[in-house]
Amino acid sequence: MAEETKNLDDAETLERASLLDLFIAFLKIGVTSFGGASRPMMHRESVERHRWLREKDFLAGFAIAQVLPGANPVNLALYIGLRARGAVGATIAVLGMVIPAFIVIMIMGFAYRELTGFPATHMVLAGLAASGVAATIATGIKMATRLDRNIMTLVIFLIVFFVVGILHWPMVPVVIVAIPASFAAAWYTDKEARNGR
Amino acid sequence: MDDNNRLLGLILVFVPLSLLSFGGGQAVVADIQHQTVGVWGWLTGQQFSDVYGISRAAPGPSTLIAALIGYQVAGFTGAVVATLAIYIPSSIVVSTVASWWQKHPDSRLKRSFERGLAPVAIGLVFAGALAVIEAGPMTWFTLATTVICCGVLYFTKTSPYWLVIIVGLIFLGFSFGGLHV
Numbered sequence: 001m002a003e004e005t006k007n008l009d010d011a012e013t014l015e016r017a018s019l020l021d022l023f024i025a026f027l028k029i030g031v032t033s034f035g036g037a038s039r040p041m042m043h044r045e046s047v048e049r050h051r052w053l054r055e056k057d058f059l060a061g062f063a064i065a066q067v068l069p070g071a072n073p074v075n076l077a078l079y080i081g082l083r084a085r086g087a088v089g090a091t092i093a094v095l096g097m098v099i100p101a102f103i104v105i106m107i108m109g110f111a112y113r114e115l116t117g118f119p120a121t122h123m124v125l126a127g128l129a130a131s132g133v134a135a136t137i138a139t140g141i142k143m144a145t146r147l148d149r150n151i152m153t154l155v156i157f158l159i160v161f162f163v164v165g166i167l168h169w170p171m172v173p174v175v176i177v178a179i180p181a182s183f184a185a186a187w188y189t190d191k192e193a194r195n196g197r
Numbered sequence: 198m199d200d201n202n203r204l205l206g207l208i209l210v211f212v213p214l215s216l217l218s219f220g221g222g223q224a225v226v227a228d229i230q231h232q233t234v235g236v237w238g239w240l241t242g243q244q245f246s247d248v249y250g251i252s253r254a255a256p257g258p259s260t261l262i263a264a265l266i267g268y269q270v271a272g273f274t275g276a277v278v279a280t281l282a283i284y285i286p287s288s289i290v291v292s293t294v295a296s297w298w299q300k301h302p303d304s305r306l307k308r309s310f311e312r313g314l315a316p317v318a319i320g321l322v323f324a325g326a327l328a329v330i331e332a333g334p335m336t337w338f339t340l341a342t343t344v345i346c347c348g349v350l351y352f353t354k355t356s357p358y359w360l361v362i363i364v365g366l367i368f369l370g371f372s373f374g375g376l377h378v
Contacts (some may be wrong), residue, residue: 070287071258101257120372125250127368132253134346135357160320171228183313
């Protein structure tokens, strides 16, 4: 296992991606990533099958994709494309990733327009929304259990939920205030910096 | 409202949300609901709930709900405009920050940013869940479905995607049996 990892981090074995290969790889991922299984597929295509980037670059890209704004799989595709072939590569990777899902969702949107007169349509969609929101809540609970155990974190979480969720304040100004405040709280409670002093 | 105004409106709604969509589409669902139903009046609560349901059963990232809303608001052009508006701004941020980020593997700045972002993002995720529930039919039947699904997803390793599809089929069955929410 250690040897394998070392091998995947070897810069010597990297290959230059052709734009066509890049597009085909991400089109494949876009077509098959129903239900969000795209991360392992992206790893296989970009690190194992092709050698477009090193293992550790992939892991760094994964962290960046999660932390920065935007959908995580799309961000990761963008990052891989960027590392492989610069801005053009990034555009091609994102297009390959998004186009199949975009086509499917357009067909669904069209079907919705045509079928909106039938009560069954709204019944099915009520089921999708009720279970879809459950997925959001379950993810939220799992994320919340991993939060730092301190009072500022809890207060910021509750305030953001209250003013956006209950009071319906517009999100943009709320987030513009909340993120610097939350960042400052995290900065001053940073354990390693404290221990260093 | 003519079509150009509608396209401009889509850009005004989705560009700022793109820059703030930390953690992906779920974080901005609350504001998408407030803006499209409340502020701009493009969709009814029922339509928003329907569109959200479609986006959860569709493949691809959850941010593609923007495409569906764009389609409802201004047809296929609206779908393309809304999709570009939700992806381009965040993509520019990722491209710009990516190289800097990798050169500073473990700085206090990055750690604090990651830790500081978490409570804000989770607050928004729950606000989004509430916005969807409020927009929908909100009967005992849908609420019970949400609670049960939430338990299943939290305590088992069921894939959310397949659970959503299965519940959709169950509701279709109920519909043919004459039950409606």
